[in-house]
Structure formats: structure tokens, C-alpha cells
Amino acid sequence: MALHFSKYLKQKMGYLGMINLRSWSCCFYQKQPYLSRRFESFKADKQLGSLHNGGDPQVMNFPGGIVKFTPELKFLSDTPEERIHCYRVLDDSGQPVSSNFVQIDKDIAVKMYKDMVTLQTMDTIFYDAQRQGRISFYVTAIGEEAINIGSAAALGMDDLVFPQYREAGVLLWRGFTLQDFANQCFGNKGDNGKGRQMPAHYGSNKHNYITIASTVATQIPHAVGAAYSLKMDGREACTITYFGDGGTSTGDFHAGLNFAAVMEAPVILFCRNNGWAISTPVSDQFRSDGIVVRGQAYGVRSIRVDGNDALAVFTAVHVARKMAISECRPVLIEALTYRAGHHSTSDDSSKYRPIEEIEWWRATQDPVARFRKWLEGQGWWTTPSEIELRDHARREVLHAIQVAETVEKPSLKEIFTDVYDVPPSNLCDQEKSLRKTVERHPQDYPHFLF
Amino acid sequence: MWLCSPLIHSYSSTSLSSRHRPNRHNPPPSPPPHPLTPPPRSSFSVKVACLIDLSSNLEVHCIERKTSFFFIHCDGSLTSGLNLRNSRSARLSTNAVATKQDNVTASTASKPGVTNVDETPPSKPIGNILEALREGLEEEMERDPRVCVMGEDVGHYGGSYKVTKGLATKYGDLRVLDTPIAENSFTGMAIGAAMTGLRPIVEGMNMGFLLLAFNQISNNCGMLHYTSGGQFKIPIVIRGPGGVGRQLGAEHSQRLESYFQSIPGIQMVACSTPYNAKGLMKAAIRSDNPVILFEHVLLYNLKERIPDEEYVLNLEEAEMVRPGEHVTILTYSRMRYHVMQAAKTLVNKGYDPEVIDIRSLKPFDLYTIGNSVKKTHRVVIVEECMRTGGIGASLTASINENFHDYLDAPIVCLSSQDVPTPYAGTLEEWTVVQPAQIVAAVEQLCR
Numbered sequence: 001m002a003l004h005f006s007k008y009l010k011q012k013m014g015y016l017g018m019i020n021l022r023s024w025s026c027c028f029y030q031k032q033p034y035l036s037r038r039f040e041s042f043k044a045d046k047q048l049g050s051l052h053n054g055g056d057p058q059v060m061n062f063p064g065g066i067v068k069f070t071p072e073l074k075f076l077s078d079t080p081e082e083r084i085h086c087y088r089v090l091d092d093s094g095q096p097v098s099s100n101f102v103q104i105d106k107d108i109a110v111k112m113y114k115d116m117v118t119l120q121t122m123d124t125i126f127y128d129a130q131r132q133g134r135i136s137f138y139v140t141a142i143g144e145e146a147i148n149i150g151s152a153a154a155l156g157m158d159d160l161v162f163p164q165y166r167e168a169g170v171l172l173w174r175g176f177t178l179q180d181f182a183n184q185c186f187g188n189k190g191d192n193g194k195g196r197q198m199p200a201h202y203g204s205n206k207h208n209y210i211t212i213a214s215t216v217a218t219q220i221p222h223a224v225g226a227a228y229s230l231k232m233d234g235r236e237a238c239t240i241t242y243f244g245d246g247g248t249s250t251g252d253f254h255a256g257l258n259f260a261a262v263m264e265a266p267v268i269l270f271c272r273n274n275g276w277a278i279s280t281p282v283s284d285q286f287r288s289d290g291i292v293v294r295g296q297a298y299g300v301r302s303i304r305v306d307g308n309d310a311l312a313v314f315t316a317v318h319v320a321r322k323m324a325i326s327e328c329r330p331v332l333i334e335a336l337t338y339r340a341g342h343h344s345t346s347d348d349s350s351k352y353r354p355i356e357e358i359e360w361w362r363a364t365q366d367p368v369a370r371f372r373k374w375l376e377g378q379g380w381w382t383t384p385s386e387i388e389l390r391d392h393a394r395r396e397v398l399h400a401i402q403v404a405e406t407v408e409k410p411s412l413k414e415i416f417t418d419v420y421d422v423p424p425s426n427l428c429d430q431e432k433s434l435r436k437t438v439e440r441h442p443q444d445y446p447h448f449l450f
Numbered sequence: 451m452w453l454c455s456p457l458i459h460s461y462s463s464t465s466l467s468s469r470h471r472p473n474r475h476n477p478p479p480s481p482p483p484h485p486l487t488p489p490p491r492s493s494f495s496v497k498v499a500c501l502i503d504l505s506s507n508l509e510v511h512c513i514e515r516k517t518s519f520f521f522i523h524c525d526g527s528l529t530s531g532l533n534l535r536n537s538r539s540a541r542l543s544t545n546a547v548a549t550k551q552d553n554v555t556a557s558t559a560s561k562p563g564v565t566n567v568d569e570t571p572p573s574k575p576i577g578n579i580l581e582a583l584r585e586g587l588e589e590e591m592e593r594d595p596r597v598c599v600m601g602e603d604v605g606h607y608g609g610s611y612k613v614t615k616g617l618a619t620k621y622g623d624l625r626v627l628d629t630p631i632a633e634n635s636f637t638g639m640a641i642g643a644a645m646t647g648l649r650p651i652v653e654g655m656n657m658g659f660l661l662l663a664f665n666q667i668s669n670n671c672g673m674l675h676y677t678s679g680g681q682f683k684i685p686i687v688i689r690g691p692g693g694v695g696r697q698l699g700a701e702h703s704q705r706l707e708s709y710f711q712s713i714p715g716i717q718m719v720a721c722s723t724p725y726n727a728k729g730l731m732k733a734a735i736r737s738d739n740p741v742i743l744f745e746h747v748l749l750y751n752l753k754e755r756i757p758d759e760e761y762v763l764n765l766e767e768a769e770m771v772r773p774g775e776h777v778t779i780l781t782y783s784r785m786r787y788h789v790m791q792a793a794k795t796l797v798n799k800g801y802d803p804e805v806i807d808i809r810s811l812k813p814f815d816l817y818t819i820g821n822s823v824k825k826t827h828r829v830v831i832v833e834e835c836m837r838t839g840g841i842g843a844s845l846t847a848s849i850n851e852n853f854h855d856y857l858d859a860p861i862v863c864l865s866s867q868d869v870p871t872p873y874a875g876t877l878e879e880w881t882v883v884q885p886a887q888i889v890a891a892v893e894q895l896c897r
Contacts, residue, residue: 213673232648251635
């Protein structure tokens with residue numbers, strides 16, 4: 001790179017040793033596409049004087065663009081006087097306090113609510129199932145139902161989702177059935193992942209939902225790469241990736257955001273700032289004003305929304321998606337919320353945070369309740385419907401678990417398939433060897449068949 | 451223990467079209483033979499009856515030796531390895547270029563890494579590994595619009611080693627993408643793009659930098675096809691120059707093949723000549739699995755004649771560089787040239803070494819290697835990896851496990867010292883295996 005610049009430098013050096021400002025700006029003006037870095041003719045910039053005048057002493061055309069000089073010695077503050085404001089549509093009692101939101105019709109609104117309730121029910125029952133020893137692990141999204149369903153409803157089916165692990169609701173919205181969820185958690189033959197991943201690590205190419213990996217924030221560069229692929233294809237779709245406040249500390253977050261901005265990739269970067277990364281509160285995670293301010297640092301448009309307000313989340317994602325696709329740019333959304341449940345079934349959050357805090361958020365800031373109040377206000381929902389829905393959801397989830405428990409596990413040969421497109425000889429040998437062992441000692445492998 | 455009728459392998463120089471199985475692309479033109487190669491034998495193929503393994507009661511396999519590369523599959527069927535599906539290259543020639551047998555091209559000079567071009571008529575193109583890689587890349591980009599390249603300085607600048615020179619001008623900067631400096635993330639980007647249908651090639655400016663990409667390579671690239679139950683595939687190629695160069699310093703002299711070899715789900719190949727560089731590059735791009743292609747910094751300027759017609763090599767196959775009788779020398783990448791230089795000395799001393807460039811580092815081509823071991827009964831492995839945990843260590847274990855009864859002596863593995871590569875030229879030279887050491891090892895072994 002340096003070689004390239006110095007070649008330009010030599011050609012442009014003027015009489016006084018000052019660089020011809022116009023050609024520099026052509027070379028380094030960031031917003032122009034790649035082709036602008038070609039060699040351009042000498043032309044004095046009309047704002048800046050010619051070489052011999054010395055130009056305007058107030059500005060300098062450094063690599064990166066024109067910068068104004070200042071005689072003041074002033075450091076930018078580390079903390080703003082006021083935190084960036086948070087966009088919200090509904091108040092705590094479900095009353096609209098904004099007129100600036102995307103209207104949704106009754107069908108979508110009711111489906112949203114039903115899915116939020118289903119998600120909540122599914123999370124509660126699956127969590128209990130883990131506690132009973134029926135599944136080995138589970139991750140809940142309690143407190144983040146509005147984020148899950150609100151964002152999912154604003155996307156199209158062609159938009160690719162790159163989740164972290166707290167976004168089962170997005171898959172639910174897209175049509176993954178309760179039985180599918182149960183099958184994956186039990187790792188049985190019905191699991192389209194063939195029992196390969198941990199419970200709650202869903203994936204479905206049919207629903208454009210990329211299989212979850214346990215690694216934190218690795219999906220952010222994936223989403224950027226997929227957006228780049230969509231851009232190359234010229235498709236009317238974007239990608240969305242979800243991550244938590246903890247995930248923003250990783251190297252992949254930084255580079256992913258940077259790349260997205262430089263590549264002008266149509267990706268929505270959705271941060272679920274729920275205040276906790278296992279036991280690490282945000283005050284120990286970063287010292288910036290949340291995640292939204294980082295967008296500007298990378299040259300990415302960003303917004304902060306109330307994550308417990310389904311309408312606000314819906315509107316933000318809807319508009320962001322339009323921006324991403326039509327303007328081919330990344331958008332960062334920070335949804336402020338609270339992780340009302342534990343990090344996962346391997347965690348007991350009362351050990352590091354006061355139970356009153358958890359209870360307060362659960363009771364007063366429940367996104368499902370807030371949305372219900374708005375629905376009732378619209379005349380689209382009633383108490384009998386509520387009872388019926390909850391009952392139905394509960395029965396469905398329990399039924400799904402019962403069925404999933406009885407379905408047999410994948411055959412042992414699935415250990416060796418899909419490592420490559422076709423199993424190579426060494427894996428075939430290993431499979432043979434295992435098969436032989438199982439045949440010789442069937443009493444040690446009662447449940448497993450090939 | 452293996453009981454088998456004698457396996458004679460040959461290089462058929464005539465058309466093999468009559469013996470082709472359906473869905474099998476025509477074999478590539480055979481590589482130009484080495485000057486030390488004995489004259490080509492007459493072409494024939496031998497049907498081997500059965501290989502019966504008595505000790506572990508494996509099923510009886512019937513092997514038919516038709517071409518130089520095939521694999522026995524666990525269900526008893528024979529295929530051409532993992533590249534089964536590549537039957538669409540209609541432009542491949544049916545003749546395994548008979549005329550090329552007479553041309554002697556690549557020859558080792560006294561200085562490793564430098565090749566003298568001979569005086570045969572200049573009608574066939576001569577290129578170095580750089581050009582071979584670029585040709586392979588360009589042909590694949592032409593053929594499939596989904597192929598794209600990403601890496602640092604690959605676009606406008608043409609790559610720090612100029613492998614992608616001219617491609618950005620031709621295909622645009624979206625297909626030859628310059629990335630910011632974050633290996634983990636642009637590898638992640640490539641994985642995401644691959645899952646969505648593109649076929650990206652990630653260039654590490656130096657293989658050592660890909661250590662930063664280890665998380666994405668191991669946890670996502672190698673795993674996502676498996677953990678998603680086969681729903682998402684990752685047809686990515688990761689390539690870059692590695693190995694010990696000339697005074698590049700410890701951080702730029704890494705041998706990543708040792709670190710990556712355990713990752714399940716990836717394939718690794720190492721190229722060593724312009725001929726195999728182009729063929730392997732094309733095969734890697736066409737493969738649906740993630741493939742890591744290891745190039746060597748010092749071999750980029752190595753010149754050889756590259757065949758005109760299109761050819762794709764098999765990713766899992768080793769290359770017989772010099773058939774012999776006394777000892778099998780297994781090597782790959784730059785050490786091939788040290789070995790060939792040592793071979794010259796050995797031939798003068800009356801030995802007949804068989805030199806195999808293993809090429810496929812994961813999985814090993816145990817078929818070719820096994821046949822060689824059964825013939826010579828002595829093995830020397832010459833590698834550039836470090837002593838501990840390198841490719842040689844794995845290969846030693848593999849050969850011992852599979853072919854123990856055929857060995858007359860313990861396997862000798864010559865590797866680099868377990869030290870960071872020093873800068874000083876004299877020191878650096880002796881951290882890697884030199885031809886003199888190879889000669890001494892063979893003499894010791896063949897005593």
C-alpha cells in the first residue's frame with residue numbers, strides 16, 4: 001500500500017513540495033467507489049487555492065478528507081452530557097406516545113402477540129424441562145420477546161438471519177414449528193441438524209436462519225459476507241445479525257462493523273443490550289454510551305430503541321431494512337432491554353444481581369404485557385382470547401416435548417456424515433471400526449443402532 | 451496384515467477414454483516427468499483380485515486399477531475421491547498428452563527454489579507458480595461468476611505476491627475485494643458469503659496471519675456443514691504463502707499445516723510446481739468442502755511448462771515424482787526440491803530413491819504411499835514443519851499404524867528444529883532440512 005501512495009506522491013509533488021490538493025482528494029475521497037483511485041488529471045480545487053497561493057490556511061487535505069484546523073486545545077469528552085435518546089412508541093401502559101411509527105394491521109399485530117406469548121410459554125416450559133433432566137441445556141429469551149418478534153415481523157423471508165442464541169422467536173415467526181424446536185432440543189431423528197448441535201442452537205436453511213454456533217459474535221462477519229453476496233447478486237434482501245452487549249467487545253464486532261461500512265454491505269446489525277453478559281454488567285463491559293455511539297465511530301448509521309416496545313422495534317427494523325437495501329449501507333440498531341431470565345440453564349443470576357431487580361423488570365417492564373395492552377386498546381384482543389391462547393400454547397409445547405422424547409435418536413452413522421460432502425476413506429475406516437465395536441458389544445450400546 | 455497380489459502401477463500415456471467410468475472427468479495431462487525419471491513404461495493396467503485384511507476382518511475389497519487415482523470407499527464402491535461431481539469440464543482433453551512425455555522440463559538446479567528452463571521449442575507456455583495460480587484463479591473466475599477473491603491488498607494492488615494481479619481490473623472490485631486488516635473477520639465474511647452461495651477464495655498475505663483466523667476456520671468453517679446437519683455448505687478456499695523464506699523473521703516463517711491438520715471438516719493441500727499449483731487451485735475452487743491451499747514463499751518464481759488444455763487435479767492424490775526401489779522419500783512443498791537435489795547425489799552414489807510429493811496433507815493419500823512402502827520397505831519423511839506435532843509426525847503415525855508389517859526399519863522423519871525461525875541467514879538455513887542431511891539419512895537407512 002505504501003508503495004502505491006509514494007508513487008502517487010512523487011508524481012504530484014509540486015514546486016513548494018506541497019501536494020496538489022485536488023488530486024489527493026480524488027485519490028482519497030472515501031465515498032467514491034474504487035475506480036476513483038485511478039490517476040486523475042491535475043486540476044486545482046476551486047475552494048482551495050493553487051500551489052503558489054498556499055491555499056486556505058484553515059484547512060488541510062489530509063488522507064481521508066479535508067479537515068479544518070483549530071487553535072483551541074480541546075479534547076472530545078469521554079462521556080456525553082446526555083446519553084443518546086431512546087426511540088419509543090408505547091409507554092409502560094401500552095399507550096402510544098409517538099405518532100412517528102409504522103402502522104401495522106390487525107393480522108400482523110395479532111400474529112406478533114401470539115408468537116410473543118408462544119415464545120414466552122415455550123421458554124418457560126423448556127427451561128423447566130431442562131431442570132427436570134429431560135433436555136441437557138436451554139437458553140431463554142425472557143424479557144426480549146419484543147426484540148425477537150418485533151424485528152422478525154419487519155423482515156422479509158428472503159432476508160438472511162445470523163443469530164447469536166437468544167433469537168428463537170425470529171425462527172418461530174418464520175414458521176419453525178414447536179415440534180421442530182423440541183426435536184432440536186432433544187437431538188432426535190426429527191432434528192434437521194441431525195443431533196449435531198447443542199439444544200437451542202437452531203438452524204434452518206428453509207427459513208433462511210443460519211445455524212447457531214456457540215462462539216460469540218462470529219456471526220457478525222458472516223452476516224457482512226452474506227450481505228456482500230446479496231449485493232453482488234443485486235437481490236432485494238438484506239441480512240440481519242443479532243448479538244448482545246457482551247458480543248460488542250469482541251474483535252469480530254469491531255471488524256465486522258468496519259467491514260460493513262467500507263464494503264457498503266446491506267446488513268442490519270442488531271444489538272440486544274440487555275445489561276448483562278453472564279455475570280458481567282455493562283459497566284464492566286464497556287465505558288462508552290452503549291453501542292449506538294459506536295456506529296458513528298465506524299461511519300455506520302445507528303439508532304437506539306426501547307427493546308421492550310414491540311412497535312418501536314418493528315418500526316426501527318422496517319426503516320433500517322429499507323435503508324440497507326435501497327442505499328446499500330449497514331445500519332446499527334441498539335435495543336435497550338433487560339435479560340429477565342438467567343444467561344442459560346447453566347447459570348443462576350441471583351448470585352450476581354439482586355432478585356428485586358430481576359423481579360421489577362419482569363413485573364413492570366414485560367414486553368408481552370405492554371403489547372397486549374396496546375392490542376386491547378386497539379380492540380383487537382380480549383381476555384378470553386388471552387386465556388385460550390395461553391392454554392393452547394402450553395398444551396402445544398407440552399405435547400411437542402412428549403412427542404420429541406419418544407422419537408429415536410439419529411443413527412450412529414450420522415457421526416461421520418456431513419463432515420465433508422462425501423466421507424473420505426479415513427472416516428469410513430473409523431465408522432467401520434465403530435460399527436464393529438457396537439456389534440461385538442451390543443450390551444454396552446443398547447440404545448444405539450446404525 | 452494385508453494379503454494382496456502384486457500391484458503394479460503404471461503411467462498410462464495413451465487415451466484412457468475407453469476405460470472411463472461414467473461421471474468421471476477425464477484425467478489431466480500427466481505431469482512432465484523429472485529428468486531423473488526412468489523412461490516411461492508401456493501402458494497397461496492390472497486388475498488386482500482382492501485385498502484381504504486378515505487381522506481386522508474387514509470386508510473384502512476388490513480394486514480395479516484403472517487410472518492413477520482412485521479411492522476405495524467404505525461401502526466397497528470405487529470412486530475418484532471427493533471430486534466425484536466434477537463431470538462438467540467438457541473441455542478436458544481425452545489424451546493424456548503423450549507427446550509431453552518426451553519433454554523434460556522442471557529440473558532442479560544447484561540452488562533450491564530456482565529452476566533452469568531448458569532449450570525445447572517455446573511453443574508451449576512456460577510459467578512460474580505465481581502465474582500458474584493466477585491462471586487457475588482466472589479460469590475459474592471466468593467459468594463461474596460466483597467465484598470471488600478477498601484479502602488484504604488483493605484488488606487494486608494485485609496482491610502482495612501479485613497472484614491476483616490484473617484480476618480486479620478485469621472483474622471489478624466487488625469480485626476481487628480489498629479488505630481491512632482483520633483476518634478473523636474477513637475469513638468470517640468469506641464463510642458467510644459461502645453459505646449464501648458464493649465461492650470465495652480468501653488470501654492470507656502470509657499463512658502466519660491466518661493464525662488470527664483460527665477461530666473462524668476451526669469453529670465455523672470446519673464445523674458449520676456438520677452442525678447444521680448438511681444444510682449449509684462452505685465451498686471456501688483459503689490460500690496463501692507460508693513456510694520458511696529467506697530471512698523473513700520468525701513471525702513470517704510459520705508452517706500452519708501443523709496447526710490446522712486436526713481441524714475436522716477441512717481439507718489441506720500443498721502445491722509445489724506450477725503444474726500442480728494450477729491443478730490444485732482449480733480443484734480446490736470446485737470442491738464443495740473448505741480447502742486450505744498451502745503455497746510456499748520461495749517457490750513462487752519456479753518455472754515450468756504448464757499444459758495448454760484445461761486440467762484439474764485430484765485433491766486427495768499424491769504425486770510420484772521419481773519412482774525407485776530402495777527407499778521411499780515422502781515430502782511436500784519446498785522440501786521436494788531439497789529432496790530432488792539429494793536424490794541426484796544419491797543416484798550418483800548408487801541408490802534408487804522413490805520420491806513422492808504427498809500434496810494432500812489432509813487426508814493423506816495412503817494408497818500411493820502404501821504401495822510405495824510395500825515396494826521399498828523403508829521410509830524417510832522430509833518436511834518443513836517442526837519436529838513436534840507436524841505433518842511428518844502424523845504421517846509417521848499413520849504409516850506405522852497401517853503398514854507396520856512392510857517396514858524393514860523405523861521411519862525416519864526429518865523436520866525443522868523446534869525453534870522460532872531466526873533471522874540470520876546462516877542460522878535460518880540450518881533450522882530447515884538440507885539436502886546433505888537427507889543424503890546422510892538415506893545412507894544410514896539403506897545400510
